[in-house]
Amino acid sequence: MPLRTTTAFAPASIGNLSLGFDVLGAALRPIDGHPLGDSVQIAGAEHTTLTVSGRFADRLPGEPRDNIVLQCYDYFVEQLAKRGIGAHAVAIHLEKCLPIGSGLGSSAASIVAALHAFNAFYQAPFNQDQLLHMMGELEGRISGSVHYDNVAPAYLGGITLMTGDDQQPATILPAIQHWYWVVCYSGLSVSTSAARKILPSQYSREDLLTFGRQLGVFVDALYRGDALSAGRVMHDVVAEPWRKSLLPGFDDAREQCLALNGKAFGISGSGPTVFCVAEDLDDARNIQEYLDKQYVQNDDGFSHICTIPDVGATAEYSE
Numbered sequence: 001m002p003l004r005t006t007t008a009f010a011p012a013s014i015g016n017l018s019l020g021f022d023v024l025g026a027a028l029r030p031i032d033g034h035p036l037g038d039s040v041q042i043a044g045a046e047h048t049t050l051t052v053s054g055r056f057a058d059r060l061p062g063e064p065r066d067n068i069v070l071q072c073y074d075y076f077v078e079q080l081a082k083r084g085i086g087a088h089a090v091a092i093h094l095e096k097c098l099p100i101g102s103g104l105g106s107s108a109a110s111i112v113a114a115l116h117a118f119n120a121f122y123q124a125p126f127n128q129d130q131l132l133h134m135m136g137e138l139e140g141r142i143s144g145s146v147h148y149d150n151v152a153p154a155y156l157g158g159i160t161l162m163t164g165d166d167q168q169p170a171t172i173l174p175a176i177q178h179w180y181w182v183v184c185y186s187g188l189s190v191s192t193s194a195a196r197k198i199l200p201s202q203y204s205r206e207d208l209l210t211f212g213r214q215l216g217v218f219v220d221a222l223y224r225g226d227a228l229s230a231g232r233v234m235h236d237v238v239a240e241p242w243r244k245s246l247l248p249g250f251d252d253a254r255e256q257c258l259a260l261n262g263k264a265f266g267i268s269g270s271g272p273t274v275f276c277v278a279e280d281l282d283d284a285r286n287i288q289e290y291l292d293k294q295y296v297q298n299d300d301g302f303s304h305i306c307t308i309p310d311v312g313a314t315a316e317y318s319e
């Protein structure tokens with residue numbers, strides 16, 4: 001059967017959700033209907049090439065070999081070879097719409113779109129958990145340590161809980177259906193690897209107990225649809241106290257967004273994007289307006305009001 005041109009899309013995501021450092025993540029879909037994420041197209045070719053387009057394509061490494069998408073291809077081909085499957089040369093095109101170092105899971109969206117597209121192109125040699133494991137490995141190369149809290153929601157959709165089990169790296173939790181998630185990217189860039197290096201290597205017993213309690217309460221609250229309890233425990237004792245120094249205007253933004261009826265406020269992934277949960281669309285619009293005026297620092301910045309989609313990455317074929 002001839003291999004058909006394949007295009008995959010993977011959405012932006014929030015890592016950590018404040019209370020779940022490295023173990024919770026959520027996919028994002030703007031309510032205005034415009035997709036927020038990266039796309040990768042694969043077509044059969046004589047030589048393997050990578051081309052790029054999209055709003056943030058000019059911020060990618062100049063050398064194609066340094067692009068994580070080409071590294072995904074090499075890794076995918078290695079894994080195919082282990083199963084005795086030969087690879088074809090392909091023309092790869094990345095549409096890079098997420099800003100790099102934004103906290104919106106930009107590298108994860110490229111990785112997920114690429115590996116989902118390769119897998120679909122080769123007619124699904126890997127199952128969902130195997131592919132997710134590969135995505136985590138590639139994300140680890142970029143950020144300095146393997147963490148799934150962007151690749152898992154970008155691939156699976158929903159709110160995901162990382163299990164620590166290679167056989168099934170993530171499981172999907174129920175989302176609070178009426179929550180709006182306002183995300184605002186300031187326009188600055190924060191390197192995930194640098195934002196991990198500034199964190200302490202050890203934490204106090206008090207922080208350990210807070211982390212465990214919050215995570216337990218949050219998961220229980222999601223299963224019971226208890227928005228009040230879920231929102232109340234969204235506090236970050238692991239990263240935010242250290243990372244907020246990298247985010248100009250963070251404390252003011254939190255104070256104002258909570259005063260505008262925000263139910264929880266925090267850093268998206270390693271920042272500088274922040275998120276605020278609102279229960280009402282008018283509140284979400286007021287919060288967005290405030291963040292656009294006060295948190296955005298330059299022309300690269302933007303904001304969206306989002307919900308959490310049930311579906312993560314998608315793939316389609318064309319002739």
Ligand SMILES: Nc1ncnc2c1ncn2[C@@H]1O[C@H](COP(=O)(O)OP(=O)(O)OP(=O)(O)O)[C@@H](O)[C@H]1O
Pocket residue numbers: 059060061066067068069094099100101102103104105106107108110142143150190191192193269270271
């Ligand atoms: N396709 C790609 N998309 C994003 N980053 C890429 C890509 N290819 C290579 N890179 C490089 O990977 C690194 C990504 O850095 P980092 O992990 O800080 O960003 P990020 O994934 O965009 O962040 P975040 O998860 O916070 O959105 C940068 O050095 C960037 O140049």
Ligand SMILES: N[C@@H](CCO)C(=O)O
Pocket residue numbers: 015016021022023103105147149150192195196239268269270271
């Ligand atoms: N959990 C990761 C997410 C990075 O986007 C971190 O906070 O370092």
